[in-house]
Amino acid sequence: MTPTSPVTDTASTGGLSRFMDRRSFIRTSVHTGAAAGLVLSTSKTAVAQATDPNRKLKCALVGCGAQGNAIRIASKDVPGMQWVAVADIWEFNRRPTARRMQYENKHQVDGAVAEYATIEEMLEKQKDIEAVFIATPDFLHAPFSRIALEAGKAVYCEKMMSNTIEGAKDMVKAWQQTGGIFQIGHQRHSNPRYLNFRDNIVKKADMMGRITHCYGQWNRGVSASQPLGIPKNQSIPQDLLSKYGFASMEEFMNWRWYAKYGGGPISDLGAHQIDMFNWTFESTPVSLFATGGIDYYDGTDGKAKFELPDNVMCLYEYKLAGGTTRAYYQVLTTTGSQGFYEKYMGVKGSVVISESPSFNDAYAEPGSDWTKWSEGETPFIVKPSNAIKNKFWEQSRDWDKPKAPSYTLVSKADARESKGLSPWSLAATLDRPPHAPHVQNFVEAATMKKHEHLNCNVVEAYKGCVTVLKAYESIKTGQKYIFTPEDFAV
Numbered sequence: 001m002t003p004t005s006p007v008t009d010t011a012s013t014g015g016l017s018r019f020m021d022r023r024s025f026i027r028t029s030v031h032t033g034a035a036a037g038l039v040l041s042t043s044k045t046a047v048a049q050a051t052d053p054n055r056k057l058k059c060a061l062v063g064c065g066a067q068g069n070a071i072r073i074a075s076k077d078v079p080g081m082q083w084v085a086v087a088d089i090w091e092f093n094r095r096p097t098a099r100r101m102q103y104e105n106k107h108q109v110d111g112a113v114a115e116y117a118t119i120e121e122m123l124e125k126q127k128d129i130e131a132v133f134i135a136t137p138d139f140l141h142a143p144f145s146r147i148a149l150e151a152g153k154a155v156y157c158e159k160m161m162s163n164t165i166e167g168a169k170d171m172v173k174a175w176q177q178t179g180g181i182f183q184i185g186h187q188r189h190s191n192p193r194y195l196n197f198r199d200n201i202v203k204k205a206d207m208m209g210r211i212t213h214c215y216g217q218w219n220r221g222v223s224a225s226q227p228l229g230i231p232k233n234q235s236i237p238q239d240l241l242s243k244y245g246f247a248s249m250e251e252f253m254n255w256r257w258y259a260k261y262g263g264g265p266i267s268d269l270g271a272h273q274i275d276m277f278n279w280t281f282e283s284t285p286v287s288l289f290a291t292g293g294i295d296y297y298d299g300t301d302g303k304a305k306f307e308l309p310d311n312v313m314c315l316y317e318y319k320l321a322g323g324t325t326r327a328y329y330q331v332l333t334t335t336g337s338q339g340f341y342e343k344y345m346g347v348k349g350s351v352v353i354s355e356s357p358s359f360n361d362a363y364a365e366p367g368s369d370w371t372k373w374s375e376g377e378t379p380f381i382v383k384p385s386n387a388i389k390n391k392f393w394e395q396s397r398d399w400d401k402p403k404a405p406s407y408t409l410v411s412k413a414d415a416r417e418s419k420g421l422s423p424w425s426l427a428a429t430l431d432r433p434p435h436a437p438h439v440q441n442f443v444e445a446a447t448m449k450k451h452e453h454l455n456c457n458v459v460e461a462y463k464g465c466v467t468v469l470k471a472y473e474s475i476k477t478g479q480k481y482i483f484t485p486e487d488f489a490v
Protein backbone atom coordinates (compact mmCIF):
# COMPACT_ATOMS: atom_id res chain seq x y z
CA MET A 1 0.00 0.00 0.00
CA THR A 2 1.37 3.44 -0.90
CA PRO A 3 1.77 6.09 1.72
CA THR A 4 -0.65 8.98 1.29
CA SER A 5 0.95 12.20 0.04
CA PRO A 6 2.67 14.26 2.68
CA VAL A 7 1.27 17.51 3.97
CA THR A 8 4.27 19.73 4.49
CA ASP A 9 4.53 22.97 6.32
CA THR A 10 7.97 24.30 7.05
CA ALA A 11 6.65 26.42 9.92
CA SER A 12 7.30 23.65 12.42
CA THR A 13 5.87 24.24 15.86
CA GLY A 14 8.97 22.71 17.42
CA GLY A 15 8.67 20.16 20.18
CA LEU A 16 9.00 20.31 23.94
CA SER A 17 10.70 16.95 24.28
CA ARG A 18 12.47 17.49 27.56
CA PHE A 19 11.89 14.97 30.24
CA MET A 20 12.38 14.12 33.88
CA ASP A 21 11.93 11.11 36.05
CA ARG A 22 8.37 10.40 37.14
CA ARG A 23 8.72 11.74 40.67
CA SER A 24 10.24 15.07 39.67
CA PHE A 25 7.80 15.27 36.78
CA ILE A 26 4.81 14.99 39.10
CA ARG A 27 6.38 17.36 41.62
CA THR A 28 6.95 20.01 39.00
CA SER A 29 3.49 19.54 37.51
CA VAL A 30 1.74 19.88 40.84
CA HIS A 31 3.74 23.00 41.63
CA THR A 32 2.97 24.51 38.25
CA GLY A 33 -0.72 23.82 38.72
CA ALA A 34 -0.87 25.22 42.20
CA ALA A 35 0.73 28.45 41.13
CA ALA A 36 -2.06 28.86 38.61
CA GLY A 37 -4.79 28.20 41.15
CA LEU A 38 -6.39 24.98 42.25
CA VAL A 39 -5.83 23.05 39.05
CA LEU A 40 -3.01 20.65 39.81
CA SER A 41 -2.23 18.60 36.77
CA THR A 42 0.44 17.06 34.65
CA SER A 43 1.35 19.72 32.19
CA LYS A 44 2.52 19.18 28.66
CA THR A 45 5.19 21.76 29.18
CA ALA A 46 6.27 20.60 32.62
CA VAL A 47 9.41 18.83 31.51
CA ALA A 48 12.97 19.35 32.64
CA GLN A 49 15.63 16.97 31.36
CA ALA A 50 16.99 18.55 28.25
CA THR A 51 16.91 16.59 25.02
CA ASP A 52 16.59 17.80 21.46
CA PRO A 53 13.51 20.07 21.52
CA ASN A 54 12.75 19.19 17.90
CA ARG A 55 12.84 15.44 18.48
CA LYS A 56 9.56 13.75 17.61
CA LEU A 57 9.03 10.06 18.25
CA LYS A 58 7.68 8.46 15.07
CA CYS A 59 4.51 6.63 16.05
CA ALA A 60 2.09 4.24 14.36
CA LEU A 61 -1.42 3.28 15.40
CA VAL A 62 -2.80 -0.23 14.90
CA GLY A 63 -6.58 -0.29 15.29
CA CYS A 64 -8.37 2.91 14.28
CA GLY A 65 -11.65 2.37 16.13
CA ALA A 66 -13.10 4.23 19.08
CA GLN A 67 -10.08 3.88 21.34
CA GLY A 68 -7.50 4.37 18.59
CA ASN A 69 -9.13 7.71 17.96
CA ALA A 70 -9.23 8.54 21.68
CA ILE A 71 -5.45 8.06 21.64
CA ARG A 72 -5.17 10.18 18.51
CA ILE A 73 -7.13 12.98 20.16
CA ALA A 74 -5.05 12.73 23.34
CA SER A 75 -1.85 12.82 21.29
CA LYS A 76 -2.66 16.33 20.09
CA ASP A 77 -1.89 17.38 23.65
CA VAL A 78 1.39 15.45 23.88
CA PRO A 79 4.70 17.01 22.86
CA GLY A 80 7.52 15.04 21.27
CA MET A 81 5.50 12.65 19.10
CA GLN A 82 4.31 12.42 15.53
CA TRP A 83 2.04 9.95 13.70
CA VAL A 84 3.65 8.44 10.62
CA ALA A 85 1.48 5.39 9.90
CA VAL A 86 -1.73 3.54 10.70
CA ALA A 87 -2.75 -0.08 10.19
CA ASP A 88 -6.31 -1.35 10.22
CA ILE A 89 -8.01 -4.06 8.22
CA TRP A 90 -11.11 -1.88 7.96
CA GLU A 91 -10.69 0.96 5.52
CA PHE A 92 -13.90 2.51 6.88
CA ASN A 93 -12.04 3.32 10.13
CA ARG A 94 -8.50 3.53 8.81
CA ARG A 95 -8.90 6.17 6.11
CA PRO A 96 -10.55 8.92 8.21
CA THR A 97 -8.12 8.34 11.07
CA ALA A 98 -5.10 8.66 8.76
CA ARG A 99 -6.56 11.80 7.19
CA ARG A 100 -7.24 13.40 10.54
CA MET A 101 -3.72 12.62 11.72
CA GLN A 102 -2.28 14.04 8.56
CA TYR A 103 -4.29 17.20 9.04
CA GLU A 104 -3.17 17.42 12.65
CA ASN A 105 0.44 16.90 11.51
CA LYS A 106 0.21 19.91 9.24
CA HIS A 107 2.94 21.79 11.05
CA GLN A 108 5.41 18.94 10.71
CA VAL A 109 8.15 19.24 8.12
CA ASP A 110 7.11 15.80 6.86
CA GLY A 111 3.58 15.19 8.04
CA ALA A 112 2.77 12.13 5.93
CA VAL A 113 0.71 9.36 7.52
CA ALA A 114 0.93 6.08 5.63
CA GLU A 115 -1.97 3.63 5.56
CA TYR A 116 -1.64 -0.14 5.74
CA ALA A 117 -4.23 -2.89 6.05
CA THR A 118 -2.10 -5.08 8.30
CA ILE A 119 0.49 -4.62 11.03
CA GLU A 120 2.77 -7.11 9.28
CA GLU A 121 2.82 -5.07 6.08
CA MET A 122 3.32 -1.84 8.01
CA LEU A 123 6.33 -3.10 9.95
CA GLU A 124 7.80 -4.71 6.86
CA LYS A 125 7.53 -1.62 4.67
CA GLN A 126 7.96 1.30 7.01
CA LYS A 127 11.21 1.10 8.91
CA ASP A 128 11.19 4.61 10.39
CA ILE A 129 8.47 3.72 12.92
CA GLU A 130 9.82 3.91 16.49
CA ALA A 131 6.69 3.24 18.54
CA VAL A 132 3.47 1.31 17.97
CA PHE A 133 0.14 1.93 19.71
CA ILE A 134 -2.14 -1.12 19.68
CA ALA A 135 -5.90 -0.50 20.00
CA THR A 136 -7.36 -3.61 18.39
CA PRO A 137 -9.76 -6.12 20.00
CA ASP A 138 -8.19 -7.75 23.08
CA PHE A 139 -7.32 -11.16 21.58
CA LEU A 140 -4.94 -9.50 19.10
CA HIS A 141 -2.95 -7.64 21.77
CA ALA A 142 -0.59 -10.52 22.53
CA PRO A 143 0.38 -11.43 18.95
CA PHE A 144 0.58 -7.80 17.81
CA SER A 145 2.67 -6.67 20.81
CA ARG A 146 5.08 -9.51 20.18
CA ILE A 147 5.45 -8.66 16.49
CA ALA A 148 6.10 -5.00 17.28
CA LEU A 149 8.53 -5.68 20.15
CA GLU A 150 10.45 -8.19 18.05
CA ALA A 151 10.73 -5.54 15.35
CA GLY A 152 12.42 -3.30 17.94
CA LYS A 153 9.51 -0.90 18.45
CA ALA A 154 8.38 0.63 21.73
CA VAL A 155 4.82 -0.55 22.40
CA TYR A 156 1.79 1.06 24.04
CA CYS A 157 -0.94 -1.58 24.14
CA GLU A 158 -4.46 -0.97 25.29
CA LYS A 159 -6.04 -2.70 28.26
CA MET A 160 -7.25 -5.39 28.86
CA MET A 161 -3.86 -6.91 28.12
CA SER A 162 -5.51 -10.01 26.74
CA ASN A 163 -8.74 -11.99 26.93
CA THR A 164 -6.74 -14.89 28.41
CA ILE A 165 -4.11 -15.19 31.13
CA GLU A 166 -1.97 -17.19 28.67
CA GLY A 167 -2.09 -14.30 26.19
CA ALA A 168 -1.13 -11.78 28.89
CA LYS A 169 1.68 -14.05 30.05
CA ASP A 170 3.05 -14.19 26.53
CA MET A 171 3.13 -10.40 26.47
CA VAL A 172 5.32 -10.34 29.58
CA LYS A 173 7.55 -12.99 28.03
CA ALA A 174 7.82 -11.02 24.80
CA TRP A 175 9.02 -8.05 26.82
CA GLN A 176 11.46 -10.19 28.82
CA GLN A 177 12.86 -11.60 25.58
CA THR A 178 13.18 -8.29 23.76
CA GLY A 179 13.79 -5.81 26.60
CA GLY A 180 11.81 -3.08 24.87
CA ILE A 181 9.63 -0.28 26.22
CA PHE A 182 6.18 -1.73 26.89
CA GLN A 183 3.35 0.26 28.45
CA ILE A 184 -0.22 -0.98 29.00
CA GLY A 185 -3.03 1.54 28.56
CA HIS A 186 -4.34 1.79 32.11
CA GLN A 187 -4.38 5.55 31.89
CA ARG A 188 -5.44 6.17 35.49
CA HIS A 189 -1.82 5.37 36.48
CA SER A 190 -0.80 8.72 34.99
CA ASN A 191 -3.86 10.73 36.01
CA PRO A 192 -2.87 13.52 38.44
CA ARG A 193 -6.13 13.10 40.35
CA TYR A 194 -5.37 9.46 41.09
CA LEU A 195 -1.71 10.24 41.77
CA ASN A 196 -2.69 12.94 44.26
CA PHE A 197 -5.07 10.48 45.91
CA ARG A 198 -2.58 7.64 46.28
CA ASP A 199 0.72 9.43 46.71
CA ASN A 200 -0.44 12.37 48.83
CA ILE A 201 -3.72 11.57 50.56
CA VAL A 202 -3.12 7.87 51.23
CA LYS A 203 0.64 7.54 51.48
CA LYS A 204 2.16 10.87 52.41
CA ALA A 205 -0.53 12.32 54.69
CA ASP A 206 -2.28 9.10 55.74
CA MET A 207 -5.40 11.25 55.92
CA MET A 208 -7.84 8.35 55.75
CA GLY A 209 -6.14 6.22 58.37
CA ARG A 210 -6.41 2.50 57.83
CA ILE A 211 -8.46 1.77 54.72
CA THR A 212 -10.50 -1.24 55.70
CA HIS A 213 -12.77 -1.34 52.65
CA CYS A 214 -13.12 -0.13 49.12
CA TYR A 215 -15.77 -0.34 46.49
CA GLY A 216 -15.89 0.13 42.75
CA GLN A 217 -18.58 -0.09 40.16
CA TRP A 218 -19.22 0.41 36.49
CA ASN A 219 -22.91 0.33 35.78
CA ARG A 220 -24.19 0.72 32.26
CA GLY A 221 -27.80 0.59 31.13
CA VAL A 222 -29.21 -1.59 28.38
CA SER A 223 -29.35 1.33 25.96
CA ALA A 224 -25.52 1.42 25.93
CA SER A 225 -25.16 -2.30 25.26
CA GLN A 226 -26.90 -2.81 21.93
CA PRO A 227 -25.17 -4.79 19.16
CA LEU A 228 -23.57 -2.69 16.42
CA GLY A 229 -24.86 -2.94 12.87
CA ILE A 230 -22.62 -3.06 9.81
CA PRO A 231 -22.47 0.22 7.87
CA LYS A 232 -23.90 -0.20 4.37
CA ASN A 233 -21.40 -1.48 1.78
CA GLN A 234 -18.59 -1.44 4.32
CA SER A 235 -17.86 -5.12 4.85
CA ILE A 236 -14.30 -6.44 5.01
CA PRO A 237 -13.52 -9.35 2.65
CA GLN A 238 -13.99 -12.60 4.57
CA ASP A 239 -10.50 -13.87 3.72
CA LEU A 240 -8.99 -10.85 5.50
CA LEU A 241 -11.34 -11.30 8.47
CA SER A 242 -10.48 -15.01 8.63
CA LYS A 243 -6.74 -14.29 8.51
CA TYR A 244 -7.16 -12.70 11.95
CA GLY A 245 -9.70 -15.17 13.29
CA PHE A 246 -12.98 -13.27 12.87
CA ALA A 247 -15.78 -15.67 11.94
CA SER A 248 -17.96 -13.00 10.39
CA MET A 249 -18.43 -9.27 9.98
CA GLU A 250 -21.11 -9.34 12.66
CA GLU A 251 -18.67 -10.88 15.16
CA PHE A 252 -15.98 -8.44 14.05
CA MET A 253 -18.24 -5.49 14.84
CA ASN A 254 -19.36 -6.89 18.19
CA TRP A 255 -16.13 -8.56 19.31
CA ARG A 256 -16.73 -7.59 22.97
CA TRP A 257 -19.65 -10.02 23.12
CA TYR A 258 -17.54 -13.08 22.29
CA ALA A 259 -15.15 -14.95 24.59
CA LYS A 260 -12.74 -15.73 21.78
CA TYR A 261 -12.14 -12.01 21.11
CA GLY A 262 -12.71 -10.23 24.43
CA GLY A 263 -13.12 -10.77 28.15
CA GLY A 264 -16.69 -9.59 28.77
CA PRO A 265 -17.74 -6.54 30.80
CA ILE A 266 -15.78 -7.56 33.92
CA SER A 267 -12.63 -7.40 31.81
CA ASP A 268 -13.61 -4.52 29.55
CA LEU A 269 -14.70 -2.20 32.37
CA GLY A 270 -13.43 -3.88 35.53
CA ALA A 271 -9.93 -3.86 34.03
CA HIS A 272 -9.61 -0.19 34.89
CA GLN A 273 -11.02 -0.15 38.38
CA ILE A 274 -9.91 -3.48 39.87
CA ASP A 275 -6.43 -2.61 38.65
CA MET A 276 -6.79 0.61 40.69
CA PHE A 277 -7.32 -1.41 43.90
CA ASN A 278 -3.96 -3.12 43.30
CA TRP A 279 -2.32 0.15 42.33
CA THR A 280 -3.60 2.07 45.35
CA PHE A 281 -2.59 -0.63 47.82
CA GLU A 282 0.60 -1.48 45.88
CA SER A 283 -0.38 -5.07 46.45
CA THR A 284 -2.34 -7.97 45.00
CA PRO A 285 -5.29 -9.76 46.61
CA VAL A 286 -5.04 -13.01 48.52
CA SER A 287 -8.53 -14.23 47.64
CA LEU A 288 -11.49 -13.61 45.40
CA PHE A 289 -15.08 -14.66 45.39
CA ALA A 290 -17.12 -13.81 42.31
CA THR A 291 -20.63 -14.42 41.18
CA GLY A 292 -22.16 -13.52 37.87
CA GLY A 293 -24.09 -14.78 34.92
CA ILE A 294 -26.08 -13.95 31.88
CA ASP A 295 -28.89 -12.24 33.68
CA TYR A 296 -30.36 -10.41 30.73
CA TYR A 297 -28.63 -10.75 27.36
CA ASP A 298 -29.75 -14.26 26.48
CA GLY A 299 -30.82 -13.58 22.92
CA THR A 300 -34.53 -13.80 23.67
CA ASP A 301 -37.16 -11.15 22.93
CA GLY A 302 -34.86 -9.25 20.59
CA LYS A 303 -32.16 -8.87 23.23
CA ALA A 304 -28.52 -9.30 22.32
CA LYS A 305 -26.76 -12.53 23.29
CA PHE A 306 -23.73 -12.44 25.59
CA GLU A 307 -21.42 -15.43 25.86
CA LEU A 308 -19.82 -14.09 29.03
CA PRO A 309 -21.57 -12.89 32.20
CA ASP A 310 -23.28 -9.54 31.72
CA ASN A 311 -23.44 -8.86 35.46
CA VAL A 312 -20.57 -9.72 37.81
CA MET A 313 -19.92 -9.01 41.48
CA CYS A 314 -16.52 -9.69 43.04
CA LEU A 315 -15.16 -9.64 46.59
CA TYR A 316 -11.40 -9.39 47.00
CA GLU A 317 -9.37 -9.65 50.19
CA TYR A 318 -6.01 -7.93 50.57
CA LYS A 319 -3.57 -8.51 53.41
CA LEU A 320 -2.03 -5.12 54.02
CA ALA A 321 0.26 -3.83 56.76
CA GLY A 322 -2.71 -2.75 58.91
CA GLY A 323 -4.67 -5.99 58.44
CA THR A 324 -7.27 -7.26 56.01
CA THR A 325 -8.80 -4.87 53.50
CA ARG A 326 -11.84 -6.01 51.55
CA ALA A 327 -12.71 -4.70 48.12
CA TYR A 328 -16.06 -5.11 46.45
CA TYR A 329 -16.48 -4.57 42.73
CA GLN A 330 -19.51 -4.81 40.48
CA VAL A 331 -20.09 -4.41 36.78
CA LEU A 332 -23.73 -4.31 35.73
CA THR A 333 -24.81 -3.89 32.13
CA THR A 334 -28.50 -3.76 32.93
CA THR A 335 -28.64 -0.47 34.82
CA GLY A 336 -26.87 2.84 34.56
CA SER A 337 -27.46 3.53 38.24
CA GLN A 338 -24.74 5.75 39.72
CA GLY A 339 -22.37 5.33 36.77
CA PHE A 340 -18.75 4.45 37.46
CA TYR A 341 -16.48 5.36 40.34
CA GLU A 342 -14.34 3.93 43.13
CA LYS A 343 -14.68 4.61 46.81
CA TYR A 344 -12.05 4.05 49.51
CA MET A 345 -13.18 3.99 53.14
CA GLY A 346 -10.76 4.51 55.99
CA VAL A 347 -11.28 4.95 59.70
CA LYS A 348 -10.48 8.68 59.42
CA GLY A 349 -12.30 9.41 56.19
CA SER A 350 -13.40 8.33 52.71
CA VAL A 351 -12.58 9.30 49.16
CA VAL A 352 -14.76 8.91 46.09
CA ILE A 353 -12.88 9.13 42.81
CA SER A 354 -13.47 8.31 39.17
CA GLU A 355 -12.08 9.07 35.76
CA SER A 356 -15.25 11.11 35.48
CA PRO A 357 -14.46 14.41 37.22
CA SER A 358 -17.92 14.52 38.79
CA PHE A 359 -16.67 12.04 41.41
CA ASN A 360 -13.90 13.87 43.19
CA ASP A 361 -14.86 14.00 46.83
CA ALA A 362 -13.34 13.37 50.22
CA TYR A 363 -15.15 13.15 53.56
CA ALA A 364 -13.45 13.47 56.93
CA GLU A 365 -14.88 11.48 59.82
CA PRO A 366 -15.79 13.43 62.95
CA GLY A 367 -12.57 14.12 64.84
CA SER A 368 -10.40 14.20 61.69
CA ASP A 369 -9.35 17.76 61.01
CA TRP A 370 -8.07 17.88 57.45
CA THR A 371 -7.79 21.67 57.25
CA LYS A 372 -3.99 21.68 57.12
CA TRP A 373 -4.05 19.50 53.98
CA SER A 374 -6.04 22.23 52.22
CA GLU A 375 -3.41 24.87 52.91
CA GLY A 376 -0.11 25.88 51.35
CA GLU A 377 1.10 25.99 47.80
CA THR A 378 0.20 22.41 46.92
CA PRO A 379 -2.94 21.43 48.81
CA PHE A 380 -4.16 17.85 48.63
CA ILE A 381 -7.79 18.81 49.14
CA VAL A 382 -9.80 21.99 48.66
CA LYS A 383 -13.00 23.37 50.03
CA PRO A 384 -15.72 21.84 47.90
CA SER A 385 -18.13 23.59 45.65
CA ASN A 386 -21.72 23.70 46.73
CA ALA A 387 -22.49 20.82 44.38
CA ILE A 388 -21.07 18.31 46.86
CA LYS A 389 -24.00 18.83 49.18
CA ASN A 390 -26.21 17.10 46.67
CA LYS A 391 -24.14 13.93 46.57
CA PHE A 392 -26.31 11.11 47.74
CA TRP A 393 -23.92 8.92 49.63
CA GLU A 394 -22.80 11.02 52.55
CA GLN A 395 -24.61 13.17 55.01
CA SER A 396 -22.28 16.11 55.09
CA ARG A 397 -21.95 18.78 57.72
CA ASP A 398 -19.97 22.03 58.18
CA TRP A 399 -20.10 24.71 55.54
CA ASP A 400 -21.96 22.72 52.94
CA LYS A 401 -24.55 21.15 55.09
CA PRO A 402 -27.80 21.44 53.21
CA LYS A 403 -30.97 22.52 54.87
CA ALA A 404 -32.47 19.33 56.22
CA PRO A 405 -34.84 18.05 53.57
CA SER A 406 -38.24 17.23 54.98
CA TYR A 407 -37.91 13.55 54.19
CA THR A 408 -34.90 12.92 56.43
CA LEU A 409 -34.54 12.95 60.18
CA VAL A 410 -31.28 14.90 60.17
CA SER A 411 -32.34 17.17 62.99
CA LYS A 412 -33.43 14.23 65.12
CA ALA A 413 -30.54 11.89 64.37
CA ASP A 414 -30.75 8.58 66.10
CA ALA A 415 -27.98 8.23 68.65
CA ARG A 416 -26.70 5.17 66.79
CA GLU A 417 -26.38 7.03 63.49
CA SER A 418 -22.93 8.36 62.51
CA LYS A 419 -22.47 12.08 62.70
CA GLY A 420 -22.22 13.92 59.40
CA LEU A 421 -18.84 13.96 57.65
CA SER A 422 -16.88 17.05 56.61
CA PRO A 423 -16.90 17.30 52.84
CA TRP A 424 -13.87 18.22 50.73
CA SER A 425 -12.89 17.96 47.09
CA LEU A 426 -9.65 16.45 45.82
CA ALA A 427 -7.36 19.29 44.83
CA ALA A 428 -5.77 17.82 41.72
CA THR A 429 -7.75 17.95 38.51
CA LEU A 430 -7.01 16.82 34.99
CA ASP A 431 -7.45 19.60 32.49
CA ARG A 432 -6.38 17.50 29.49
CA PRO A 433 -7.90 14.54 27.62
CA PRO A 434 -7.88 11.56 30.04
CA HIS A 435 -5.35 9.55 28.03
CA ALA A 436 -2.91 12.43 27.41
CA PRO A 437 -0.72 12.08 30.55
CA HIS A 438 -0.38 8.32 30.01
CA VAL A 439 0.48 8.66 26.33
CA GLN A 440 2.95 11.39 27.27
CA ASN A 441 4.52 9.16 29.92
CA PHE A 442 5.02 6.48 27.25
CA VAL A 443 6.46 8.92 24.71
CA GLU A 444 8.90 10.18 27.34
CA ALA A 445 9.99 6.63 28.26
CA ALA A 446 10.36 5.59 24.63
CA THR A 447 12.36 8.70 23.76
CA MET A 448 14.64 8.28 26.77
CA LYS A 449 14.65 4.49 26.28
CA LYS A 450 13.92 4.07 29.99
CA HIS A 451 11.47 1.30 30.83
CA GLU A 452 11.58 2.26 34.50
CA HIS A 453 10.01 5.60 33.63
CA LEU A 454 6.72 3.94 32.60
CA ASN A 455 3.71 4.41 34.86
CA CYS A 456 2.15 1.09 33.87
CA ASN A 457 4.67 -1.40 32.63
CA VAL A 458 3.62 -4.80 31.34
CA VAL A 459 4.70 -6.68 34.49
CA GLU A 460 2.51 -4.52 36.76
CA ALA A 461 -0.39 -4.66 34.34
CA TYR A 462 -0.15 -8.46 34.23
CA LYS A 463 -0.98 -8.60 37.94
CA GLY A 464 -4.14 -6.57 37.31
CA CYS A 465 -5.09 -8.80 34.40
CA VAL A 466 -4.79 -11.93 36.58
CA THR A 467 -6.74 -10.23 39.39
CA VAL A 468 -9.63 -9.62 37.01
CA LEU A 469 -9.67 -12.74 34.84
CA LYS A 470 -9.53 -15.14 37.80
CA ALA A 471 -13.10 -13.99 38.55
CA TYR A 472 -14.18 -16.46 35.89
CA GLU A 473 -12.63 -19.33 37.80
CA SER A 474 -14.57 -18.40 40.93
CA ILE A 475 -17.81 -17.96 38.98
CA LYS A 476 -17.32 -21.35 37.33
CA THR A 477 -16.56 -23.30 40.50
CA GLY A 478 -18.79 -21.30 42.85
CA GLN A 479 -15.79 -21.32 45.21
CA LYS A 480 -13.53 -18.68 46.68
CA TYR A 481 -10.33 -18.49 44.63
CA ILE A 482 -7.15 -18.37 46.72
CA PHE A 483 -4.34 -16.55 44.94
CA THR A 484 -0.77 -17.76 45.21
CA PRO A 485 2.34 -15.67 44.50
CA GLU A 486 2.85 -17.84 41.40
CA ASP A 487 -0.39 -16.47 39.94
CA PHE A 488 1.20 -13.05 39.60
CA ALA A 489 4.63 -14.16 38.43
CA VAL A 490 5.75 -15.02 34.91
Ligand SMILES: NC(=O)c1ccc[n+]([C@@H]2O[C@H](COP(=O)([O-])OP(=O)(O)OC[C@H]3O[C@@H](n4cnc5c(N)ncnc54)[C@H](O)[C@@H]3O)[C@@H](O)[C@H]2O)c1
Nearest residue numbers: 063064065066067088089090093135136138158159160244
Ligand atom coordinates in the same frame (compact mmCIF):
# COMPACT_ATOMS: atom_id res chain seq x y z
N1 LIG B 1 -8.11 2.73 27.89
C1 LIG B 1 -9.40 2.93 27.70
O1 LIG B 1 -10.03 3.76 28.35
C2 LIG B 1 -10.12 2.13 26.65
C3 LIG B 1 -11.41 2.52 26.27
C4 LIG B 1 -12.03 1.79 25.26
C5 LIG B 1 -11.39 0.69 24.69
N2 LIG B 1 -10.16 0.33 25.10
C6 LIG B 1 -9.47 -0.83 24.50
O2 LIG B 1 -9.06 -0.49 23.18
C7 LIG B 1 -9.13 -1.62 22.32
C8 LIG B 1 -10.00 -1.28 21.10
O3 LIG B 1 -11.31 -0.99 21.56
P1 LIG B 1 -12.30 -0.09 20.66
O4 LIG B 1 -13.40 0.31 21.54
O5 LIG B 1 -11.52 0.95 19.96
O6 LIG B 1 -12.79 -1.18 19.61
P2 LIG B 1 -13.30 -0.90 18.13
O7 LIG B 1 -14.02 -2.11 17.69
O8 LIG B 1 -14.02 0.41 18.08
O9 LIG B 1 -11.98 -0.72 17.27
C9 LIG B 1 -11.11 -1.79 16.98
C10 LIG B 1 -10.36 -1.45 15.72
O10 LIG B 1 -9.40 -2.49 15.50
C11 LIG B 1 -9.44 -2.81 14.10
N3 LIG B 1 -8.95 -4.15 13.88
C12 LIG B 1 -9.55 -5.34 14.14
N4 LIG B 1 -8.78 -6.35 13.76
C13 LIG B 1 -7.64 -5.81 13.28
C14 LIG B 1 -6.45 -6.36 12.74
N5 LIG B 1 -6.28 -7.69 12.62
N6 LIG B 1 -5.49 -5.52 12.34
C15 LIG B 1 -5.65 -4.17 12.43
N7 LIG B 1 -6.75 -3.60 12.92
C16 LIG B 1 -7.74 -4.41 13.35
C17 LIG B 1 -10.90 -2.63 13.73
O11 LIG B 1 -11.08 -2.51 12.33
C18 LIG B 1 -11.27 -1.39 14.49
O12 LIG B 1 -10.99 -0.24 13.74
C19 LIG B 1 -9.68 -2.75 23.18
O13 LIG B 1 -8.63 -3.54 23.65
C20 LIG B 1 -10.37 -2.05 24.33
O14 LIG B 1 -10.39 -2.81 25.51
C21 LIG B 1 -9.50 1.05 26.05
